[in-house]
Amino acid sequence: MLFVFEAFIDLFSFITLYQLDENWHTYNYIALGGLNLEALKKCVEDYPHIKKIYICTDNDINSSDGKNHGQDFAKKAQKLFQVKYKTEIITPKLKDWNEILKQRSQSYGK
Secondary structure, eight states, X not given: OEEEESSHHHHHHHHHHHOOSTTGGXXXXXXXXXXXXXXXXXXXXXXXXXXXXXXXXXXXXXXXXXXXXXXXXXXXXHHHHTTTSEEEEOOOSSSSHXXXXXXXXXXXXX
């Protein structure tokens, strides 16, 4: 399994939020440093054991240009990779996974 994020902060936030199961540390994770399709292609090329890709990019619902860049990328990547891999898009309910972690942390402090 490969979990794909735009940034390290979102990768770490996702792991903190969802440690998925007792094997979470055995899964593969990548932070693309943006929406870099070439980095994702290189990753799956270098790690042929990967069979499933979870695309966890941002949900840019309030972007200044009105485009949801993270989810547009997710759909493009899913279309490209679903030929060879099982793919799934996991969309954060807020802008990104770090925003969810911050919101959850604030509600614990109350």
